[in-house]
Amino acid sequence: MKHFKRLKDFLIKNKWSYILGVLWLLIVDVLQLLVPEVLRRFTDDVSSGHLTREGLLRYGLYIIAIGIGIAFFRFLWRMYIIGVSRRLEYELRNKLFTHLQSLSTNYYNTHKTGDLMAHATNDINAIRMALGPGVVMMTDAIFMTAIAISMMSTTTDLRLTFFALIPLPFLAYAIGKFGKKINARFKSVQEAFSALTDTVQENFAGIRVIKSFVQEEAEVKKFSDKNRFLFNKNMTLVKLFGMFHPFIQLMASLSFLIAIFYGSTLVIYGQISLGDFVAFNSYLSLLVWPMMAIGWVINMLQRGAASMERINNILDVEPEIVDAPDAIDLDNFKGDIVFDNVTFKYPNSDYNALENFSVYIPSGSSLGIIGKTGSGKTTIINLLLRLYDIEEGTISLDNHNIDKIKLKFLRDNIGYVDQDSFLFSTTIAENIAFGVDNFSMDEVENVARIAEVHENIIDFTNGYETFVGERGVTLSGGQKQRTSIARALIKKPQILIFDDSLSAVDTDTEEKILQGLKDEMKNKTTILIAHRISTIKDCNEIIVLDEGKIVEKGNHLQLLQSKGLYYEFYQKQLLEEKIYNE
Numbered sequence: 001m002k003h004f005k006r007l008k009d010f011l012i013k014n015k016w017s018y019i020l021g022v023l024w025l026l027i028v029d030v031l032q033l034l035v036p037e038v039l040r041r042f043t044d045d046v047s048s049g050h051l052t053r054e055g056l057l058r059y060g061l062y063i064i065a066i067g068i069g070i071a072f073f074r075f076l077w078r079m080y081i082i083g084v085s086r087r088l089e090y091e092l093r094n095k096l097f098t099h100l101q102s103l104s105t106n107y108y109n110t111h112k113t114g115d116l117m118a119h120a121t122n123d124i125n126a127i128r129m130a131l132g133p134g135v136v137m138m139t140d141a142i143f144m145t146a147i148a149i150s151m152m153s154t155t156t157d158l159r160l161t162f163f164a165l166i167p168l169p170f171l172a173y174a175i176g177k178f179g180k181k182i183n184a185r186f187k188s189v190q191e192a193f194s195a196l197t198d199t200v201q202e203n204f205a206g207i208r209v210i211k212s213f214v215q216e217e218a219e220v221k222k223f224s225d226k227n228r229f230l231f232n233k234n235m236t237l238v239k240l241f242g243m244f245h246p247f248i249q250l251m252a253s254l255s256f257l258i259a260i261f262y263g264s265t266l267v268i269y270g271q272i273s274l275g276d277f278v279a280f281n282s283y284l285s286l287l288v289w290p291m292m293a294i295g296w297v298i299n300m301l302q303r304g305a306a307s308m309e310r311i312n313n314i315l316d317v318e319p320e321i322v323d324a325p326d327a328i329d330l331d332n333f334k335g336d337i338v339f340d341n342v343t344f345k346y347p348n349s350d351y352n353a354l355e356n357f358s359v360y361i362p363s364g365s366s367l368g369i370i371g372k373t374g375s376g377k378t379t380i381i382n383l384l385l386r387l388y389d390i391e392e393g394t395i396s397l398d399n400h401n402i403d404k405i406k407l408k409f410l411r412d413n414i415g416y417v418d419q420d421s422f423l424f425s426t427t428i429a430e431n432i433a434f435g436v437d438n439f440s441m442d443e444v445e446n447v448a449r450i451a452e453v454h455e456n457i458i459d460f461t462n463g464y465e466t467f468v469g470e471r472g473v474t475l476s477g478g479q480k481q482r483t484s485i486a487r488a489l490i491k492k493p494q495i496l497i498f499d500d501s502l503s504a505v506d507t508d509t510e511e512k513i514l515q516g517l518k519d520e521m522k523n524k525t526t527i528l529i530a531h532r533i534s535t536i537k538d539c540n541e542i543i544v545l546d547e548g549k550i551v552e553k554g555n556h557l558q559l560l561q562s563k564g565l566y567y568e569f570y571q572k573q574l575l576e577e578k579i580y581n582e
């Protein structure tokens with residue numbers, strides 16, 4: 001139960017919902033327990049010939065009144081207890097999502113989306129069940145059992161009660177045992193389900209690759225194998241339930257068998273009345289449910305505790321990258337960037353992605369970065385954005401180490417156009433304005449013009465209100481890149497970073513975008529990463545990376561003259577252009 005400690009505040013805050021809910025529930029129980037008493041008197045009146053027409057009416061009214069009372073208070077307890085458990089689910093899900101948002105990039109490199117989705121759905125559901133229906137069942141089980149047994153033994157017959165109840169503890173024990181098995185099988189069903197979710201999700205994300213490699217059949221087979229695995233796991237659960245229900249009925253009917261045989265003997269010998277006998281059986285049927293509930297509730301609480309433990313394990317993960325206690329916002333931020341002797345290895349990697357990397361990018365200047373794939377270009381940006389922290393060397397902005405600058409300030413001041421140009425399933429306007437709270441359509445259109453995407457957007461029927469992605473228009477690679485450029489520009493950041501962001505546009509459009517950006521880049525620091533010389537040739541400084549190290553440095557002309565790797569890239573591209581134009 002220690003796992004539920006985290007919910008202490010919630011439980012205290014909502015204690016009245018629980019207390020009142022349990023109170024309504026107890027009222028329902030008491031009303032239910034009145035029914036056997038009514039039956040007892042009614043039967044006795046019938047068997048002794050005392051039942052009059054008014055008596056019959058009275059008993060009928062009692063039953064109706066009890067029924068209405070039960071319905072009313074049952075509604076109330078559901079609203080209170082089930083309501084509070086739904087609130088818990090809501091708050092816990094929000095808490096989990098907020099926490100997951102705060103975790104560092106590296107967490108997502110090592111955890112599967114399918115698993116996280118399973119936590120957000122199945123585990124939270126199990127916790128809700130434990131603290132909603134679980135509480136109801138527990139209260140019911142304890143209260144109903146105590147009252148029903150004491151009523152049976154005091155108002156009817158102690159020995160009859162004793163004998164009739166013999167099978168019930170076995171029933172509770174067996175349900176507990178079954179429950180453990182059910183839990184274990186349920187867990188493997190959930191694991192199989194989360195593996196299936198993962199496959200489906202990846203499959204849809206990569207549908208174009210699958211189609212272009214004609215892998216539909218292979219994917220269907222993979223899916224069908226995982227689906228069969230899930231089916232088999234579900235069938236083991238079905239089998240267990242199949243045995244479970246008849247077993248419970250058998251055990252419960254044993255109690256009735258004893259009650260009928262022994263009870264009727266007592267009636268025949270006049271030790272109890274017929275009414276007592278009817279009331280006794282009615283109490284007994286009220287008892288079967290709490291006995292079952294005891295077994296279930298133990299399982300439900302165990303399952304809830306296991307889920308709570310898993311959620312706690314996530315909530316206990318400290319975000320790796322947080323503000324230092326003395327972190328500050330910078331005044332009059334200019335955007336001077338210095339990398340000083342930075343060596344960096346990704347977690348779980350065994351080679352350096354950057355080695356002794358030093359560069360100075362003065363405010364207002366531009367740096368071009370070129371290098372083979374995997375040479376460490378994006379890594380430089382990951383470190384500047386503090387998506388990963390470094391252990392060797394320093395990175396500073398305006399002479400302040402970035403780990404002493406508030407993360408929000410740091411990232412707010414960097415306009416980053418990522419390599420994938422990821423867009424959300426919302427309108428183009430909202431995608432462009434993603435990083436700003438207040439914006440006007442004029443601003444949106446202005447940055448879209450600079451990014452050379454405005455003309456494309458207004459050609460869509462719904463213009464800037466066009467939905468992108470799953471629910472709308474699929475943008476071309478180049479349109480996506482330009483939309484993400486606009487998204488970075490609207491923030492008006494002091495530092496602009498384009499990570500291979502012009503690769504999907506033709507050289508003419510690239511030229512236009514770079515021309516348009518010139519004004520934007522004035523007084524700002526710009527980093528342009530590219531595979532194409534044309535993108536970076538006008539940069540104030542260009543560095544050539546190879547295996548995490550700077551191998552050449554200079555401006556376009558200097559680099560051509562030194563006839564190194566940069567010159568090689570240049571020659572290759574000239575050749576490619578020649579072949580393309582022929």
Ligand SMILES: Nc1ncnc2c1ncn2[C@@H]1O[C@H](COP(=O)(O)OP(=O)(O)OP(=O)(O)O)[C@@H](O)[C@H]1O
Nearest residue numbers: 109346347349353372373374375376377378379380
């Ligand atoms: N999250 C990660 N964990 C481990 N290794 C990584 C991770 N990200 C990148 N790497 C490795 O670090 C090296 C540098 O990667 P980086 O993404 O910086 O290259 P790049 O020059 O930007 O390549 P490209 O031009 O293909 O985008 C590569 O060898 C890559 O495999």
